[in-house]
Amino acid sequence: MKKRIIVLGCTGSIGRNALEVVRAYPERLEVVGLSAHTRDRELLAAAREFGVERLALTGKRGGGVPYEGEEGLLHLIEETEADIVVNGIAGTRGLLPSLKALETGKDLALANKESLVVAGELLLETATRNGRHILPVDSEHAAIFSLLRNVPPDAVKALYLTASGGALRDIPLSRLEEITPEEALRHPTWEMGPKITIDSATLANKGLEVIEAAVLFGVPPESVRVVIHPQSVVHGLILLRDGSWHAQMSTPDMRLPIQQALFHPEVPPQAPAPLLLEEGLDLSFRPVDGRRYPMLGLAYQALASQGKRIAFNAANEEAVRAFLERRISFPRIAEVVESVLAREWPSPRGGISPILALDAEVRRVTEGILKERSDHAS
Numbered sequence: 001m002k003k004r005i006i007v008l009g010c011t012g013s014i015g016r017n018a019l020e021v022v023r024a025y026p027e028r029l030e031v032v033g034l035s036a037h038t039r040d041r042e043l044l045a046a047a048r049e050f051g052v053e054r055l056a057l058t059g060k061r062g063g064g065v066p067y068e069g070e071e072g073l074l075h076l077i078e079e080t081e082a083d084i085v086v087n088g089i090a091g092t093r094g095l096l097p098s099l100k101a102l103e104t105g106k107d108l109a110l111a112n113k114e115s116l117v118v119a120g121e122l123l124l125e126t127a128t129r130n131g132r133h134i135l136p137v138d139s140e141h142a143a144i145f146s147l148l149r150n151v152p153p154d155a156v157k158a159l160y161l162t163a164s165g166g167a168l169r170d171i172p173l174s175r176l177e178e179i180t181p182e183e184a185l186r187h188p189t190w191e192m193g194p195k196i197t198i199d200s201a202t203l204a205n206k207g208l209e210v211i212e213a214a215v216l217f218g219v220p221p222e223s224v225r226v227v228i229h230p231q232s233v234v235h236g237l238i239l240l241r242d243g244s245w246h247a248q249m250s251t252p253d254m255r256l257p258i259q260q261a262l263f264h265p266e267v268p269p270q271a272p273a274p275l276l277l278e279e280g281l282d283l284s285f286r287p288v289d290g291r292r293y294p295m296l297g298l299a300y301q302a303l304a305s306q307g308k309r310i311a312f313n314a315a316n317e318e319a320v321r322a323f324l325e326r327r328i329s330f331p332r333i334a335e336v337v338e339s340v341l342a343r344e345w346p347s348p349r350g351g352i353s354p355i356l357a358l359d360a361e362v363r364r365v366t367e368g369i370l371k372e373r374s375d376h377a378s
């Protein structure tokens with residue numbers, strides 16, 4: 001029987017890669033639901049190609065798509081019989097769809113790391129209660145997830161996430177003030193959406209991933225570590241107590257972690273982009289420079305509580321938006337997040353509503369700080 005898949009954010013980088021995986025395995029995988037936010041023509045083209053009728057468009061109305069708006073997307077997830085939901089929505093708006101997928105008895109192939117940062121405990125509890133799995137699609141977590149399956153849990157000393165260093169890795173620190181969004185969006189190894197690409201340049205992406213790993217794998221924050229690895233070939237490593245390293249490596253291509261999640265626990269039969277060591281390969285690793293990447297230290301601070309995690313995530317999302325809209329300069333992103341994080345953010349109690357209320361409050365505070373600091377509005 002074919003595995004039935006809903007692809008959320010099918011017009012984005014993760015969504016398009018997920019559809020590529022389905023194209024590669026027509027006898028094993030079937031798309032039964034699709035969502036997009038604004039790109040309705042691409043959504044309809046995918047629907048025609050895969051013969052899908054359950055479609056949601058969240059960011060526009062009136063185009064003849066059966067499920068409209070955020071509420072419509074949640075109804076689509078609820079009303080569509082499926083085995084697994086690929087969540088490739090960008091940002092915190094992916095949280096409610098993640099929760100709905102698990103509540104309605106589907107596995108969750110999760111690229112939307114913001115879901116876990118903001119409400120990881122709630123998602124894990126919901127998955128357990130419904131007997132479902134959260135399968136990480138984020139490349140580092142997919143790597144560590146597969147490495148951990150092969151060792152006894154008490155043998156693991158630390159988890160290592162690799163970071164490319166982003167588009168500005170080799171730019172002199174003195175130039176960061178004048179960096180344009182176009183420069184910061186030139187990722188050296190991955191083709192991804194704009195928000196995560198800016199997060200790669202500040203290392204907020206790795207900060208979110210440290211939180212994602214601590215929550216998902218249930219390990220203390222100090223055992224999740226980050227190293228700069230410019231080639232993005234080694235995605236994740238685990239260090240065992242006996243001093244041995246286990247690493248997972250592949251060509252940087254998101255079809256691999258996506259197909260691993262879709263075939264779990266089976267190992268997929270084909271390599272989407274083989275890595276040929278016979279052709280030669282140089283790999284390098286170096287420590288993170290805290291002066292260049294203050295966001296990583298802020299993410300570790302945020303690990304102290306769920307309230308701070310929500311604050312870090314929401315403040316970052318708003319600050320990145322302001323940078324992309326040219327309302328603040330690149331170094332202000334970290335400064336704004338630091339100011340927000342310095343306030344008191346008590347952890348929400350009692351389900352999803354207090355989480356969403358705190359997220360909204362952080363955004364209100366961040367917007368106030370952004371107004372004060374908008375330093376080069378054109």
Ligand SMILES: NC(=O)C1=CN([C@@H]2O[C@H](COP(=O)(O)OP(=O)(O)OC[C@H]3O[C@@H](n4cnc5c(N)ncnc54)[C@H](OP(=O)(O)O)[C@@H]3O)[C@@H](O)[C@H]2O)C=CC1
Pocket residue numbers: 008009010011012013014015035036037038039040058059087088089090091093094111112113114137138139190191192193194195196254
């Ligand atoms: N790209 C990658 O390789 C990786 C991405 N991730 C994570 O996956 C997620 C998606 O990233 P990526 O694919 O790069 O992002 P993109 O910006 O390329 O795509 C985002 C997708 O989400 C949709 N979308 C945007 N806003 C909303 C909203 N408010 N409600 C519902 N849908 C929305 C977009 O629709 P439309 O285009 O129609 O407007 C689009 O389909 C992020 O959480 C990211 O951190 C993790 C690891 C790797």
Ligand SMILES: CC(=O)[C@@H](O)[C@H](O)COP(=O)(O)O
Pocket residue numbers: 138139140162163164165166190199200201205206232254
């Ligand atoms: C592909 C993937 O998983 C991204 O999250 C990637 O890690 C981003 O690249 P950086 O290593 O630059 O953050």
Ligand SMILES: [Mn+2]
Pocket residue numbers: 138139140209
């Ligand atoms: Mn990643």
